[in-house]
Amino acid sequence: MLKKHRALGLDIGGTRLKAVALETPGTVLHQLEIASNAGESPEIVRATLREAHRQFQELGFSPEVVGIGCAGSVDGHRGVVRNSPNFSGWKNVPLKQWGQEDFGVPVSVDNDANCAAVAEWKMGNAVNLRNFVLLTLGTGVGGGIVCDGKLLRGATGTAGELGHFSIYANGEECPCGHRGCFERYCSGTAIRRNAGDISSKEVFSSPGDPRFAPVIEKFLFDFKNALTTLANVFDPEAILLGGQVSLGVAPYLEELQSWVRHHAFPAVGENVRILPAKFGNLSGSLGAALLAVDENLPA
Numbered sequence: 001m002l003k004k005h006r007a008l009g010l011d012i013g014g015t016r017l018k019a020v021a022l023e024t025p026g027t028v029l030h031q032l033e034i035a036s037n038a039g040e041s042p043e044i045v046r047a048t049l050r051e052a053h054r055q056f057q058e059l060g061f062s063p064e065v066v067g068i069g070c071a072g073s074v075d076g077h078r079g080v081v082r083n084s085p086n087f088s089g090w091k092n093v094p095l096k097q098w099g100q101e102d103f104g105v106p107v108s109v110d111n112d113a114n115c116a117a118v119a120e121w122k123m124g125n126a127v128n129l130r131n132f133v134l135l136t137l138g139t140g141v142g143g144g145i146v147c148d149g150k151l152l153r154g155a156t157g158t159a160g161e162l163g164h165f166s167i168y169a170n171g172e173e174c175p176c177g178h179r180g181c182f183e184r185y186c187s188g189t190a191i192r193r194n195a196g197d198i199s200s201k202e203v204f205s206s207p208g209d210p211r212f213a214p215v216i217e218k219f220l221f222d223f224k225n226a227l228t229t230l231a232n233v234f235d236p237e238a239i240l241l242g243g244q245v246s247l248g249v250a251p252y253l254e255e256l257q258s259w260v261r262h263h264a265f266p267a268v269g270e271n272v273r274i275l276p277a278k279f280g281n282l283s284g285s286l287g288a289a290l291l292a293v294d295e296n297l298p299a
């Protein structure tokens with residue numbers, strides 16, 4: 001029998017810190033949500049992480065490892081947050097080092113979408129897969145890639161920024177410095193803008209509305225092409241769709257699958273499946289905990 005391990009997962013969002021106390025292989029013992037204080041200084045967020053840890057300790061939970069996820073440019077190798085849209089003024093914050101000092105156990109840190117991919121890989125809809133891509137469709141578009149049985153991090157720990165491959169060479173400018181980024185066309189923000197400040201949730205719930213039908217059509221056109229590119233680049237067994245916007249996309253999975261089957265390389269297109277992600281809100285914290293177990297504890 002596999003040895004059980006205890007891991008704390010922390011997901012620092014723009015407004016909320018989500019935390020789970022996990023016992024492997026897959027039991028969530030406790031979870032909590034507190035204000036993340038992300039708009040404050042890094043030291044105040046550090047204190048918030050300690051507070052979550054303290055609350056779990058009061059419940060009798062002492063983790064062997066801690067995982068921390070957060071949005072933005074995160075160097076997963078070194079556990080450093082270079083910058084993040086959630087944290088104004090954060091620059092090269094050594095979250096991993098701080099965590100190890102504060103908690104006295106091994107700590108892993110990664111981008112929230114990478115953590116979400118690990119959650120799907122270990123406990124969700126990508127269990128047993130060696131090659132898959134997770135797209136998180138929300139305010140922006142995030143991504144996580146598992147390639148040949150490993151989370152793909154790249155040379156600088158930044159791999160998987162799937163919201164920022166260009167689908168229109170002369171397209172819209174993106175704050176990242178590039179043009180025509182996927183995120184500029186297929187995020188919740190893009191749909192809202194194209195629909196005249198109506199949320200993607202409302203748009204997808206009234207697909208027959210003449211105001212929204214062209215918005216959905218344009219979204220699907222761009223999305224299909226992006227999926228085909230991802231399929232050809234990574235040759236995944238599955239592309240999982242998570243995040244709030246993915247709920248609206250759910251009725252179109254078959255249409256997307258069929259498009260990719262006919263437009264990707266034949267071997268790739270016949271093999272890849274387009275699937276919903278299993279985890280919603282919990283994916284970042286759960287994945288952070290599972291990543292910490294995976295990286296720091298023997299199986």
Ligand SMILES: [Zn+2]
Nearest residue numbers: 164174176181
């Ligand atoms: Zn971009």
